[in-house]
Amino acid sequence: DAGVIQSPRHEVTEMGQEVTLRCKPISGHDYLFWYRQTMMRGLELLIYFNNNVPIDDSGMPEDRFSAKMPNASFSTLKIQPSEPRDSAVYFCASSFWGTVGGANVLTFGAGSRLTVL
Amino acid sequence: SQQGEEDPQALSIQEGENATMNCSYKTSINNLQWYRQNSGRGLVHLILIRSNEREKHSGRLRVTLDTSKKSSSLLITASRAADTASYFCATDAAGAQKLVFGQGTRLTINP
Numbered sequence: 001d002a003g004v005i006q007s008p009r010h011e012v013t014e015m016g017q018e019v020t021l022r023c024k025p026i027s028g029h030d031y032l033f034w035y036r037q038t039m040m041r042g043l044e045l046l047i048y049f050n051n052n053v054p055i056d057d058s059g060m061p062e063d064r065f066s067a068k069m070p071n072a073s074f075s076t077l078k079i080q081p082s083e084p085r086d087s088a089v090y091f092c093a094s095s096f097w098g099t100v101g102g103a104n105v106l107t108f109g110a111g112s113r114l115t116v117l
Numbered sequence: 118s119q120q121g122e123e124d125p126q127a128l129s130i131q132e133g134e135n136a137t138m139n140c141s142y143k144t145s146i147n148n149l150q151w152y153r154q155n156s157g158r159g160l161v162h163l164i165l166i167r168s169n170e171r172e173k174h175s176g177r178l179r180v181t182l183d184t185s186k187k188s189s190s191l192l193i194t195a196s197r198a199a200d201t202a203s204y205f206c207a208t209d210a211a212g213a214q215k216l217v218f219g220q221g222t223r224l225t226i227n228p
Contacts, residue, residue: 004159031214043160043205043218056215091159097214100165103148104214106207108159 004109006092012115018080021112024073025094031104034067034077035091037111043091049075082116089113121206121219129225136193138222140206141186147209149182150216151191154203163191163204196226 005024013019025032033048047057052069060067064083069075079086093106121142130136140149148167152160166173166182166189173180179192193200203223207216 033215035218042220045215045217048215050214093159103150103165103167103209104216105150105162105165106152106160106216108161110159 004092004094004107006090006109006112008112009110010113010115012117013082014117015083016081017116018078019082019086019114019116021077021090021092021114023075023077023092023109025075025092026096026107027073029094029096029107030072031095031097032069032075033093033095033106034075035093036088037091038088046077079114082114084116087114087116121208121217123204123206123219123222125222126220127223127225129227130196132196132198132226132228134196136196136200136224136226138191138204138224140189140191140219142189142206142208142219143187144208144210146184147213149180149189150207151178151180151189152205152207152218154205154221156202160205193224196224198226198228200224201226 007022034046035043037043046059047067049069067077089111091108091111093108095104095106121140124139150165151163154160164175164180166180177194182189203221205218205221207218
């Protein structure tokens with residue numbers, strides 16, 4: 001397996017533009033997580049899915065952020081409209097609950113570095 | 118917040134020395150995990166310790182867990198230049214599936 005695949009790796013956009021980040025989890029994994037990493041706030045959990053269903057989106061900063069998982073092999077995180085404070089590295093991670101009974105051991109993608117000017 | 122806190126924030130040692138990092142958390146947990154992040158890369162899982170375990174080893178890594186103090190430590194023995202990275206602890210609150218990460222310790226191994 002190629003691991004968790006994220007695209008784009010780098011995105012530079014202007015304030016007000018729509019940004020869509022994409023993630024392909026590892027085949028067979030039943031959990032998918034979106035995290036955001038900044039120097040100031042560290043690694044923040046935005047939302048996670050179980051079997052394509054959103055379970056907890058309490059970390060989504062505001063209504064400008066939305067995430068979907070239309071099937072087991074694809075998820076998107078959308079920011080509309082984007083703002084400079086959204087600049088960060090966004091990570092997608094997936095796991096299979098049964099790998100280590102009773103725990104989610106995450107496999108991370110390489111991340112998408114977003115810069116909003 | 119359940120978020121763990123690592124200590125120290127940064128650590129610089131000579132190659133061959135041992136490196137110890139600490140993590141404290143606030144709520145009861147099922148498991149605690151340690152991850153490594155090399156510069157510009159995603160996090161990589163290192164080791165998991167369950168709440169009913171006190172110590173675990175994996176190669177040059179040794180993890181301890183003290184649930185009464187809500188703390189864990191990661192020891193890397195005989196450090197190498199390739200161990201230079203940031204190290205994060207992550208916890209899952211009892212009954213939850215999500216992982217909450219600490220702020221991390223930036224480890225630098227000097228040759």
